[in-house]
Amino acid sequence: MTVAVRERTVTPGLAGALSRVLKRSPTEIREATWGIVFVSPWILGLMMFTLGPILASLYFSLTEFDILGVPRYVGGENYITALNLGNVIPAFAEIKGDRLTYTAIGKTLVYAGVTVPIGTAGSLLLAVLLNQGLRGTYLYRTVFFIPHLIPSIASVYLWKFLMHPRIGFINSMLDSIGVTGPGWLNDPKSAMASVIIIGLWSSIGGNRMLIFLAGLQGVPQELYEAAELDGASSWHRFWHVTLPMISPTVLFNVILGVIGALGVFTVAFAGTKGGPSYATWFFALHIYRQAFEYFRMGYGSALAWIYAVGVLLFTWVQLRASRSWVFYAGGN
Amino acid sequence: MAEVALRGAPERGFGRSMSQQRRMSRTVMYTIVFFLLVLFGFPLYYMLIASLMTQAESYAWPPLLYPKSWVFGNYPEMLSRVPFLQWFWNTAVIAFFQVIGATASSTVVAYGFARFRFPGRNILFLITLGTMMFPGQITLIPQFIMFHRLGWLNTFYPLIVPGFFGGGAFNIFLMRQFIMQLPREFDEAALIDGASYLRTFVSVLLPLVKPAVATVAIIVFMGSWNLFMEPLIYLTSNKHFTLAVGLRFWDAQPAAGELTLTHLMMAMCVLTAAPCILLFFAAQRVFVRGIVMSGIKG
Numbered sequence: 001m002t003v004a005v006r007e008r009t010v011t012p013g014l015a016g017a018l019s020r021v022l023k024r025s026p027t028e029i030r031e032a033t034w035g036i037v038f039v040s041p042w043i044l045g046l047m048m049f050t051l052g053p054i055l056a057s058l059y060f061s062l063t064e065f066d067i068l069g070v071p072r073y074v075g076g077e078n079y080i081t082a083l084n085l086g087n088v089i090p091a092f093a094e095i096k097g098d099r100l101t102y103t104a105i106g107k108t109l110v111y112a113g114v115t116v117p118i119g120t121a122g123s124l125l126l127a128v129l130l131n132q133g134l135r136g137t138y139l140y141r142t143v144f145f146i147p148h149l150i151p152s153i154a155s156v157y158l159w160k161f162l163m164h165p166r167i168g169f170i171n172s173m174l175d176s177i178g179v180t181g182p183g184w185l186n187d188p189k190s191a192m193a194s195v196i197i198i199g200l201w202s203s204i205g206g207n208r209m210l211i212f213l214a215g216l217q218g219v220p221q222e223l224y225e226a227a228e229l230d231g232a233s234s235w236h237r238f239w240h241v242t243l244p245m246i247s248p249t250v251l252f253n254v255i256l257g258v259i260g261a262l263g264v265f266t267v268a269f270a271g272t273k274g275g276p277s278y279a280t281w282f283f284a285l286h287i288y289r290q291a292f293e294y295f296r297m298g299y300g301s302a303l304a305w306i307y308a309v310g311v312l313l314f315t316w317v318q319l320r321a322s323r324s325w326v327f328y329a330g331g332n
Numbered sequence: 333m334a335e336v337a338l339r340g341a342p343e344r345g346f347g348r349s350m351s352q353q354r355r356m357s358r359t360v361m362y363t364i365v366f367f368l369l370v371l372f373g374f375p376l377y378y379m380l381i382a383s384l385m386t387q388a389e390s391y392a393w394p395p396l397l398y399p400k401s402w403v404f405g406n407y408p409e410m411l412s413r414v415p416f417l418q419w420f421w422n423t424a425v426i427a428f429f430q431v432i433g434a435t436a437s438s439t440v441v442a443y444g445f446a447r448f449r450f451p452g453r454n455i456l457f458l459i460t461l462g463t464m465m466f467p468g469q470i471t472l473i474p475q476f477i478m479f480h481r482l483g484w485l486n487t488f489y490p491l492i493v494p495g496f497f498g499g500g501a502f503n504i505f506l507m508r509q510f511i512m513q514l515p516r517e518f519d520e521a522a523l524i525d526g527a528s529y530l531r532t533f534v535s536v537l538l539p540l541v542k543p544a545v546a547t548v549a550i551i552v553f554m555g556s557w558n559l560f561m562e563p564l565i566y567l568t569s570n571k572h573f574t575l576a577v578g579l580r581f582w583d584a585q586p587a588a589g590e591l592t593l594t595h596l597m598m599a600m601c602v603l604t605a606a607p608c609i610l611l612f613f614a615a616q617r618v619f620v621r622g623i624v625m626s627g628i629k630g
Contacts, residue, residue, distance in 0.1 A: 028449070034529040035448025039456065042441040042504060045497025050463050053474035060473065067480060129365055134358075140365055142613075143373045149608045150376075151558040151576045154601040157583065158379045161594050169378060172394040205372055207623045214624040234357075255465075263467060266560050270583065284469060291473050292565055301473050308470040315465050 061301035071298060078302035101303070103278050104286040105310075110192060111282060112261035115199050119261075120253055122204040127212035128238075141213075144205030152202060152266040159198045160185060160271055185272050191279040195267045203260075208253045215249035216242065244327045251322045255315055262311050283307050383407075383599040390595040403595070407603070410596040416603070418571060419578040426491050426563075426574060427556040433495030434503050434552040435545050441498050442507035443533055447519060457508075463501045476565060490566045491559070495552075503548045509625060510544035511537070547622035550615055554608050575604040 019026045036043075061078055063071035077095060080086060084097030130141050147155060162169045163184035171181030182190040219242060227237045243250075265284040268274050274281040274289075287307060291300030382390050383406055384399040410416060445457055479490040498504060518540065522532040563574045570578075582597035612619060 031448055031529075032450035035444050035450035035453065038444030038448065038529075038533075039441050039450075039453075041437050041496070042444075042460070042498030043456070045437075045494060046459065046463070048497065049475065049494045050466075050471055051459075053471035053478070054466075056474035056477075057470050060477070067477060126368065129361060129368075132361055134361060134365060140369060142616075143369055143376075145612070146376055146609060147372055149554065149558075149612055150601070150605045151560070151579075151608075153560055153576050153579050154379075154604055155375075157579065157597055158375055158601060161382065161598070162375060162378060167391050167393050167395065169395045176394065201372070201375065210620055210623045259465065259467065263469065270580065287469055287472075288561075292476070297473055297477060301470075304467075304470045304473060308467050311467045312465065 057301045057304060060298050061305050063298040064296075065298040066295050067297050074298070078299045079306070081299065082302050082306055100278065100281060100286060101306075103281050104283040107192070107279070107281050108262055108264065108283040111196060111199070111264050111280075112258060114196050115203075115261045115264075116254065116257045119200055119204055120208065120250065120257055122200065123206075123208040123253065124212050124250075126205055126209045127216055128242075130209075130213055131216045141209075144209060146205075147202045148206030150202065153270050155202045156198060156267055156270040159194075159201070163194055186276060188275075188277045188279040191272050191276060195264075195271060195280050198267050198271065199261075199264065208257065211249060211253060212246065215246040219245040247326045248328060251318070251326050255318055258314055258318065259311060262307075262314065379598050379601055382595055383602050385595050387593065387595055390598075406595055406599045410599040410603075413593075413596065414578060414581050414600070415571065416575075416578070416600060419573050419575045420603075422488070422567075422572060423557060423574040423576075426488050426559075427553050429488070429492040430495050430556040431549045431552050433492065434499035435549050436499070437496050438499030438503035438507045438548060439538070439541060439545060440533075441504050442511055443537060445504065445508045446511035447516075460501045460504060464505070472561075472565070479566065485566060486568050486572055487566075488572070491556075491562055499548075500552075503552065506548060506551075506622060506625060507541070507544055510541060510547075514540050543618065543621075546615070546618045547625070550611065550619045551622050553611065554619075557608050575600075579604065 018024075019029050022029065024032075060071060062073060062075060064074050064078075065071035080089075080092045080095045081098050082101050084099065084101065086092040086095045086097050126144055130137050130144075134140070150158075163171075165171060165181070165183045165186055168181075168184070170184070174181040184190050184194045223241050223245065224237055227241050232240065263284050264282050265288065268280045268282050268285050269288070272280045274285050283303075284307075287300055287303045290296045290303060381396075381399050384402050384404065385396065385406075386401050386403055389396055389400055445453065475490070479485055482489075484490050514537075519532045519536050522536045523529070527535070558576060559574070560576045563577045567573055567577060579597070579600060582593060582600065
């Protein structure tokens with residue numbers, strides 16, 4: 001604390017000894033000690049439930065381990081299998097590859113590639129509408145937000161019902177205007193689109209929208225007035241005033257959105273089981289199957305590492321790229 | 333900031349100077365909003381009405397827009413077919429302990445981060461923020477193995493115990509932001525008066541952070557109530573299921589040639605979603621403030 005007085009008097013005991021060794025006043029040492037005491041639950045938690053497991057996972061990824069026996073060291077074999085390197089590098093030709101890894105990567109990227117831009121733009125659109133001072137704004141905000149409060153598995157089942165190919169509500173609407181509806185979740189051609197629709201419905205009006213709304217309300221009113229005096233149209237004002245001012249919020253939402261979208265699991269698990277014919281075989285599902293259905297903990301860990309490296313890479317690229325488009329009003 | 337988020341903002345933008353144009357753009361906006369309300373609201377409405385239909389009605393062609401028979405009996409029937417109350421209780425117990433663990437522990441840790449200087453503090457905080465970017469999938473398998481070794485599978489411990497060690501990076505971050513906004517003079521005065529750090533924490537800081545505690549509690553509760561993957565992995569027997577995991581029962585139900593009992597499934601969906609929706613209505617301000625704080629100050 002700032003009240004710390006730098007005394008150099010000789011204090012007896014352990015604190016005194018420490019203070020002499022570290023050339024810090026006993027007050028400072030007392031403060032540091034208490035700080036560490038207060039933070040210690042988290043240090044333990046970080047070790048036990050995050051950093052420890054991350055290291056353990058790296059080790060398991062180099063083993064074959066079915067959870068009941070002991071892990072058997074196999075070197076990089078899991079990674080060669082996962083990435084199907086046997087096809088590329090002749091030395092590994094006898095290691096059989098997992099054809100589904102690239103399917104999983106592809107499907108996950110498609111899902112994220114569609115839901116993140118549409119979801120972010122959609123949330124921003126909702127926030128802008130809620131920020132117009134329309135009558136009943138409170139009601140609109142609540143209705144937009146509730147889908148986010150429904151447990152994701154419940155919304156999957158609800159949509160499965162609405163999207164039922166024969167008797168679902170959506171196809172009956174399409175039928176009444178003379179269109180034959182698709183098979184939605186049951187058809188490999190439309191399954192991905194269906195999963196994307198469900199994902200968007202439950203997230204567009206969620207936290208992202210609230211964060212955007214607060215961001216919009218933080219834009220100083222004078223900027224709009226100045227722009228208006230300069231004769232800027234409402235579109236220009238949005239593009240040249242609002243967007244730059246809320247760009248840090250956009251970055252925050254995009255980064256969390258990408259991390260969330262790359263982790264898509266429940267919709268596929270409950271809605272399509274990854275099918276039909278692997279049309280929605282997402283990476284998180286791939287890991288889950290290997291680890292918790294076939295109990296291949298070693299191989300699952302290797303997949304998890306490949307996944308984590310991919311996600312971190314994405315985040316890093318976005319943070320790098322953001323330097324050119326994010327504007328911090330405070331300087332920073 | 334959060335207070336502002338609750339009201340509609342003052343009118344701004346979009347052609348204020350020309351009333352003709354303004355009326356037109358207002359009309360356009362109300363039209364878009366109406367369309368969006370249907371898009372977001374109708375599925376919710378459909379969930380509710382389907383839970384009040386007979387099975388035949390829920391599969392009628394063309395689908396009904398409202399129930400003809402209003403079968404409130406679907407709810408008791410659903411309760412008689414699945415151990416809903418048991419699952420509800422399990423979900424509530426897990427949520428309760430997650431809330432206690434996260435609020436208690438993140439307050440203590442955030443106090444340490446916000447008010448003390450100690451070697452390694454900044455790097456530790458950076459690591460804390462970093463773990464938020466790190467996908468949880470990577471820790472899932474080793475944690476599963478660890479809990480398996482501890483004999484904790486099919487108990488609530490894997491879902492409850494970790495929360496007591498720090499309460500999660502996100503909550504620590506939120507709480508720290510809040511504490512740093514409080515004027516230091518309060519706790520410094522207490523310290524100068526000779527109160528210990530512990531005493532300062534309990535009698536000066538705790539009363540001040542109550543709003544932040546409420547915010548964290550609500551966010552944790554909602555997250556816990558809707559948790560799916562972790563309970564799916566850790567809880568294997570029917571009587572330990574949470575609501576989200578138990579809901580799968582209705583999906584697996586029909587024998588060959590039978591239809592799913594969708595009307596009963598929807599009844600369970602309604603009751604599963606109800607607590608969070610009610611809580612949202614009751615504590616909207618507190619909840620929204622937390623979400624906003626996480627995004628804006630981040």
